[in-house]
Amino acid sequence: MMTEIEHELRRRAPRTDPVPDLSQAAAAAGLLDVAFATLDSPLGTLLLATTPRGLVRLAYVDHEGADSVLEQLATKVSPRILAARHELDEPRRELDQYFAGARRRFELPLDWRLTHGFTRRVLQATANVPYGATSTYKQVAAQAGSPLAFRAAGNALGSNPIPIVVPCHRILHSGGGLGGYTGGLERKRLLLAVESGQPRLADP
């Protein structure tokens, strides 16, 4: 049973609101290996994560879940992960501009460390497909050095850790079919529509 003094200790315990922010000091001390922030976009909430090298991850929160993305990053990159909006100012600004139709090319640095081998080559070939254009699984497979591996190229694109910025939505089937997309086909359709000059994403 809780005595009166215990009750008073709990009731009068020090309060804090808000707690001091740590992320700036952590970044200044070189202890922030992964910084993340969310961004509200016309395609839903995006989770962005950066390392000191560059943007390492972009995820559709409704598809992957923020917790599971952060857990993957803890395992594959580093557990030193903090929410730090200021570290993601540039990616957020470029993405906002992109969604507003005011940017056709991302200039932010990328950290490719979550990709390897053939997958990385496929994604780097994909990164060179310009705004408004499309390519095919076969073509990017060829550019990655394995013209026959178009199925594997599809898997590589499906595992794209940085969609939108690495524009895997611009890769279609040779026959013109839409193929697949990490964030769901509806999003692929929307991104392609916007880039081909059709109605803005922000419009209903």
Next chain:
Amino acid sequence: MRLPPFQTLLDAHGRDVHRFLIASVGATDADDCYQETWLAALRAYPRLHDASNLKSWIFTVAHRKAIDHVRARRRAPVAVGGEPPEPSPAPAAPGGAGLGDDDLWARVRELPPKQRTAVALRYVADAGYDEISAVMGTSEDAARRNVHEALKRLRTEYRR
């Protein structure tokens, strides 16, 4: 070693660590201790071997920072040629009104260090005796005794 994202730890315990430090070193110095605590934890985190009790771990770090801080404080402001000032507990206001809101925890800060820490862990961080003993490196019995002794003292003053 699978470690959760550090932010998870901060979300779960950041607030209580800050409150624990306010209770331990006072509101003025709590922010500095808080930052030192979390930066030290962040530095050591990837090398951590046991993630089974992260709450005890982070409060252990906070506890050490609070001790360092109190020691540094004690060393710093010694007047030349003078005696080190004796901390004199302020007597409770006479008149039987009991202690005010701030006074109760101000009184906790004047308890012997082990009692103070044990009380802060228990009533700010809602720590069990197992956690208190892990943070303070004592037995569970000692943790229980420290809390018990502290309550006895506080009760005497509170009733006055």
